[in-house]
Amino acid sequence: MNPKDTGYANRRYAQQPNERDAYRDFDATELYCNRCRQAAPVRKRLLLVLPEGDKFEYVCAYCSTSVGTKVERDTRPNSLII
Numbered sequence: 001m002n003p004k005d006t007g008y009a010n011r012r013y014a015q016q017p018n019e020r021d022a023y024r025d026f027d028a029t030e031l032y033c034n035r036c037r038q039a040a041p042v043r044k045r046l047l048l049v050l051p052e053g054d055k056f057e058y059v060c061a062y063c064s065t066s067v068g069t070k071v072e073r074d075t076r077p078n079s080l081i082i
C-alpha cells in the first residue's frame with residue numbers, strides 16, 4: 001500500500017483504532033472547495049472530542065483546505081435510557 005494514500009498528514013490524528021478503521025472508508029461525500037473551485041472528495045478528520053459528540057473537519061482531498069465541520073453525536077450506549 002502506498003503510504004501517501006492514507007494521508008500522512010492525518011496520521012497523528014489517527015491514533016485511535018476506530019478512527020483508523022473509519023478512515024479506510026472515509027465518506028464518499030463531495031463538498032465544494034473554494035480553492036479548487038469545484039466539488040471535491042473530502043477527507044474526514046477528527047478535530048475535537050466534545051461532550052455532545054465528536055467534531056470532525058472535512059478537508060479537501062486535493063488541497064487539504066477545510067471545507068466544513070460536523071459534530072457527530074456520541075453513539076455510545078446511553079445509561080439514561082429509561
Ligand SMILES: [Zn+2]
Nearest residue numbers: 033036060063
Ligand atoms: Zn481543494
